[in-house]
Amino acid sequence: MNEAQQKAFPVSWDQFHRDARALTWRLSGHGDWKAIVCVTRGGLVPAAIVARELGIRLIETVCVASYHNYADQGELKVIKKVAQDVVDLAEGEGSAILVIDDLVDTGKTARLVREMLPKAHYATLYAKPLGRPLVDTFITEVSQDTWIYFPWDMGLAFQPPIVQGTAG
Numbered sequence: 442m443n444e445a446q447q448k449a450f451p452v453s454w455d456q457f458h459r460d461a462r463a464l465t466w467r468l469s470g471h472g473d474w475k476a477i478v479c480v481t482r483g484g485l486v487p488a489a490i491v492a493r494e495l496g497i498r499l500i501e502t503v504c505v506a507s508y509h510n511y512a513d514q515g516e517l518k519v520i521k522k523v524a525q526d527v528v529d530l531a532e533g534e535g536s537a538i539l540v541i542d543d544l545v546d547t548g549k550t551a552r553l554v555r556e557m558l559p560k561a562h563y564a565t566l567y568a569k570p571l572g573r574p575l576v577d578t579f580i581t582e583v584s585q586d587t588w589i590y591f592p593w594d595m596g597l598a599f600q601p602p603i604v605q606g607t608a609g
């Protein structure tokens with residue numbers, strides 16, 4: 442989150458699960474995927490749900506880090522590439538690989554992963570306008586100046602009343 446991201450889009454576990462199921466519905470007509478590649482860490486949770494719904498048991502990771510301390514995006518770092526036997530699955534016609542991430546923001550992560558798997562189908566739950574062209578399927582778009590708060594990053598907290606400070 443940075444100064445330009447003024448709006449908050451909090452997502453509960455329930456909403457996340459619904460959106461992951463909605464994504465699966467949208468994906469279910471598309472292809473005959475042999476494997477899911479999830480972009481860690483954010484892609485791990487939706488990938489588990491989508492894999493369960495689509496009956497896919499071959500799950501690979503590509504480990505990319507870019508946002509440090511939930512602040513500005515730093516240098517993209519590939520900590521682990523896609524295993525060669527999974528890359529080889531993508532060599533035939535069509536997209537044998539389904540890439541799952543929680544969101545696209547600037548699209549830098551998606552661009553990097555697409556270079557590794559050009560034929561893969563790229564799916565996320567949420568998309569911001571800059572990243573949207575890089576995603577084949579997503580569920581909800583939010584504006585670029587919105588920060589999405591995922592349920593694993595949040596806890597229950599007291600909220601001051603809306604009128605606080607205005608009443609005597």
Ligand SMILES: O=P(O)(O)OC[C@H]1O[C@H](OP(=O)(O)OP(=O)(O)O)[C@H](O)[C@@H]1O
Nearest residue numbers: 481482483506507508546547548549550
């Ligand atoms: O479109 P971009 O601007 O590249 O941003 C999107 C990426 O940023 C976040 O991951 P992050 O690198 O913060 O790591 P994490 O998944 O481990 O939280 C998110 O999970 C996406 O993978």
Ligand code: HPA
Nearest residue numbers: 508546587588589590591
């Ligand atoms: O809006 C966001 N929320 C959480 N993680 C993120 N990583 C990039 N953008 C975001």
Ligand SMILES: [Mg+2]
Nearest residue numbers: 480481482483
């Ligand atoms: Mg991520």
